Amino acid sequence: MNWITNYVRPRINSIFSRREVPENLWTKCDECGTMLFHRELSDNLNVCTNCQHHMYISPRDRFASLFDGGIYTEVEVPEPITDPLHFRDQKRYIDRLKDARRTTGEDEAMLVGEGEMGRTPVVAACQDFSFMAGSMGMYVGNAIVAAAERAVEMKRPLILFSAAGGARMQEGILSLMQMPRTTVAVQMLKEANLPYIVVLTHPTTGGVTASYAMLGDIHIAEPNALICFAGPRVIEQTIREKLPEGFQRAEYLLDHGMLDRVTPRTDMRDELITIVRMLLDLPPAIKGDLPAPAEGPDAAPTPAEAADAAINGEDPEPAKP
Known part of the structure; x- marks a missing residue:
């Protein structure tokens, strides 16, 4: 036996027999x-x-689980000025945006899509906490306005999933101005008599909680989600008292009347379908997929057509010859 037998051959064998195992x-x-x-x-x-x-779940994965067949169409959001204040702290704001886009693969902190959910047409918007903590900047404001305008145009309900650390400090007062802008967008939905449902996920804090996240017709939260304006640590330091167990968590807020439901993510789609169809005065959704609708002038309307007709106040039944 020599060093070739004892070392070189086992080493060669280990290199060629090694399997690449993802981390x-x-x-x-x-x-x-x-x-x-x-x-x-x-x-x-x-x-x-x-x-x-x-x-954490990404907005795209959430939409894939929410919409029928995971099929949806993205709603175009107007692009704001990229760095209006030329802000710089430890690094330039523009560099932070580039890092976040490279890490998440998304352009910004909110995704807006439209599609059918239980054969009921809806518009949905979802914040991405992994993109600069889902902070509310001008793009997020534009996204909510675009979602509301699209919902009003198509006469569809708007479902919003919130997840944010608050306003985006790198945009200063322009970020804070998104609070009244989004409030006006929500008012557009209310004037059009369209449902606005908010699903609060972990965490929803700061100016987001103080604006569009708490203006819904129905408020649902995921279990144990942190929902607050100022965080518990800040409050404890201010009042110098120990806070109750579970303070500012979803279950605590439900017990104190700030939420309507706390629903697990795996049950969220069915819950939203039930609530949306109830608010639209539609019959309960049929479990499972439906057969393809018949063609011709006497064909019965599809569930999506019936939902649109109900919103528009029209007769969903086809005209008889």
């Missing part, structure tokens, strides 16, 4: 520490199968 096959739950297989976690909408802890 992201397992995810550790932040709450209970359970190691979760990535496919099992994805199928459960990023909810821990052991402790039901709700982890």
